[in-house]
Amino acid sequence: MQSLSQVPECHTLRLILGDELNPNHSWFSNTDSGVLYVIAELHEEGHYVTHHIQKLCAFFAAMADFAASLRRAGHRVLHLTLDDTAAWRDCLKGADAAPKSAGSTVALLLELIERSGARRFECQRPDEFRLLGTLGELETRLSAKAAQRSVSFAMVDSEHFLLPFDEISMQFTKGRHVLMESFYRRMRRRFNILMDGDKPMGGQWNFDADNRNKLKSTDLASVPEPLVFANNISEILARIHRHNLPYIGRLAPIETAAGQHQGQSHGQGYTADLFDESGFGAGIEAGIETGIATGFDKGIKAGTDAAAFSPVNASPANELLWPINREQSLQLLGWFCRYGLVRFGRFQDAMTGAHPAGWSLYHSRLSFALNCKMLSPLEVIEAAIAAWQANPAIDMAQIEGFVRQILGWREYVRGIYWANMPEFARLNYLEASRPLPGYFWTGNTGMNCMRHAIGQSLDYAYAHHIQRLMTTGNFCLLTGINPDEVDTWYLGIYVDAIEWVELPNTRGMALFADGGIIATKPYGASGAYINRMSDYCSGCKYEVGKRSGEGSCPFNSLYWHFLHRHAERFGNNHRLGMIFSSWYKMDELQRAAILATAEQYLSNLERL
Numbered sequence: 001m002q003s004l005s006q007v008p009e010c011h012t013l014r015l016i017l018g019d020e021l022n023p024n025h026s027w028f029s030n031t032d033s034g035v036l037y038v039i040a041e042l043h044e045e046g047h048y049v050t051h052h053i054q055k056l057c058a059f060f061a062a063m064a065d066f067a068a069s070l071r072r073a074g075h076r077v078l079h080l081t082l083d084d085t086a087a088w089r090d091c092l093k094g095a096d097a098a099p100k101s102a103g104s105t106v107a108l109l110l111e112l113i114e115r116s117g118a119r120r121f122e123c124q125r126p127d128e129f130r131l132l133g134t135l136g137e138l139e140t141r142l143s144a145k146a147a148q149r150s151v152s153f154a155m156v157d158s159e160h161f162l163l164p165f166d167e168i169s170m171q172f173t174k175g176r177h178v179l180m181e182s183f184y185r186r187m188r189r190r191f192n193i194l195m196d197g198d199k200p201m202g203g204q205w206n207f208d209a210d211n212r213n214k215l216k217s218t219d220l221a222s223v224p225e226p227l228v229f230a231n232n233i234s235e236i237l238a239r240i241h242r243h244n245l246p247y248i249g250r251l252a253p254i255e256t257a258a259g260q261h262q263g264q265s266h267g268q269g270y271t272a273d274l275f276d277e278s279g280f281g282a283g284i285e286a287g288i289e290t291g292i293a294t295g296f297d298k299g300i301k302a303g304t305d306a307a308a309f310s311p312v313n314a315s316p317a318n319e320l321l322w323p324i325n326r327e328q329s330l331q332l333l334g335w336f337c338r339y340g341l342v343r344f345g346r347f348q349d350a351m352t353g354a355h356p357a358g359w360s361l362y363h364s365r366l367s368f369a370l371n372c373k374m375l376s377p378l379e380v381i382e383a384a385i386a387a388w389q390a391n392p393a394i395d396m397a398q399i400e401g402f403v404r405q406i407l408g409w410r411e412y413v414r415g416i417y418w419a420n421m422p423e424f425a426r427l428n429y430l431e432a433s434r435p436l437p438g439y440f441w442t443g444n445t446g447m448n449c450m451r452h453a454i455g456q457s458l459d460y461a462y463a464h465h466i467q468r469l470m471t472t473g474n475f476c477l478l479t480g481i482n483p484d485e486v487d488t489w490y491l492g493i494y495v496d497a498i499e500w501v502e503l504p505n506t507r508g509m510a511l512f513a514d515g516g517i518i519a520t521k522p523y524g525a526s527g528a529y530i531n532r533m534s535d536y537c538s539g540c541k542y543e544v545g546k547r548s549g550e551g552s553c554p555f556n557s558l559y560w561h562f563l564h565r566h567a568e569r570f571g572n573n574h575r576l577g578m579i580f581s582s583w584y585k586m587d588e589l590q591r592a593a594i595l596a597t598a599e600q601y602l603s604n605l606e607r608l
Helices: 043-047 053-072 082-093 097-116 129-144 165-171 180-191 217-222 234-242 326-344 367-371 377-390 396-420 448-460 465-479 483-493 499-510 527-533 554-565 574-585 588-603
Strands: 012-015 035-040 076-080 120-124 152-156 255-257
Touching (some): 012 097, 035 053, 035 097, 043 082, 053 234, 082 234, 097 129, 120 129, 129 499, 326 367, 326 396, 377 396, 465 499, 465 527, 465 554, 483 499, 527 554, 554 574
Parallel strands (some): 120 152
């Protein structure tokens, strides 16, 4: 930490944001005593949504660690904490008209440029549209001051993604649907990944049909214990409390039974694992895929650092379980390929409340490390392929399913985001307007699947793709929750949630608020799907086998009610034809009972 009264002189000031922690960026290939790197805990970033406490701590800890690593490499770094940037907090409240017009971040950067005497400001292209606007405003302000003191402005590439930013407009058209599968195949060919000449290895492009297994009771004994870390965050927690940063969630879970978690909020009330479209079975015709799961790195073995590794499911109240630097990220990468990849695809859609590691299962949980750029997507893909080649127990379905998440879906949602912003953030095709129920902040609901998915999110700032899409997301779709409120919840609660990955997955894939830019149909489902992929229904107060009446599973009647009220929009959708046919084949009394039950539930959402 350094005070703003001690800003060193420099000719170039370079800004590093919290999701730009890439040690292999070309910026760092040479040291220059005239270049000053700035890494700052910004009050503005802590307030634009209410974040999970683990998310706040993970970003702040990773930023501090990265600053220290740059110093060790010989670079000059100004690392500012909430204490140092507190003077700009009032800009958020409008205490000073001039700084408020620029925003607290712009005001801070202008002050740093002035105090350092920098003649040049450089930044990496941000991944969020909001921050691109902030930096664009800074450039405008610097231009306006040019008569007083000329400061040049330059924005460089982040050097992280596989699809160059300048090519996004060639692959994606604003407002137009682009099939993810076609994009994925182009990327496979371009990077020669899992290819046999011009043909895909294994004889087919997509093995998703092999990756929809439910965990049976006999499978639970093989679920691996997750690798978590024990990063001390005492000082960070003290700063967060000292500056009254709002937050949700907790640092350690509240255990109510084996593998079960009781949701509870703290403070004030989301890749991002990611979803994909392909197909998950009869009657639903939808397909979802995980976001960021990853592989193996030669020479890295899980748990080799005894001081950092903790073989438990949760850390004490002053410790953080997420990786905060490249070394820990590589350990987690190694753990996944050694213990997770072998059954990753097979059980990637499965959910369970009957195992202490039900929150992690075979998922890599590398999305935070990737989205902060501590790891690169290509090295993760290559590591996973190396593990597959070295281990005959890892079949083609496992490695292909994993590669598709990073090479396909992750690059795809970024393209969708930038091709469609800022309009995408305002889309509400289904005119959904209900408020988000209060139990999204507490987990206190009688719906067992929702209690598990929300409670786990509060416990770990993490849930895998099916929990996010087909449990909480599905519920919000069926009940018509306002997309703005859903976006805010997802963006705040998940440690890996950055808008470029959260927004397309939530507003597009989960809520169909984009009207079909991502998916060709809404991904709604009844309780039958949740029952097929989990053991949640066996411990629920509602009966998954009942479509209507008291005690019936809310997902059942709400599913049919959703289709009924949107029949004009989706009645001619060929992917929903069989489902609408089934609805109209029901006798009139049965349909009336289902709709009446759904109306009762919709009128009492807070009490479900």
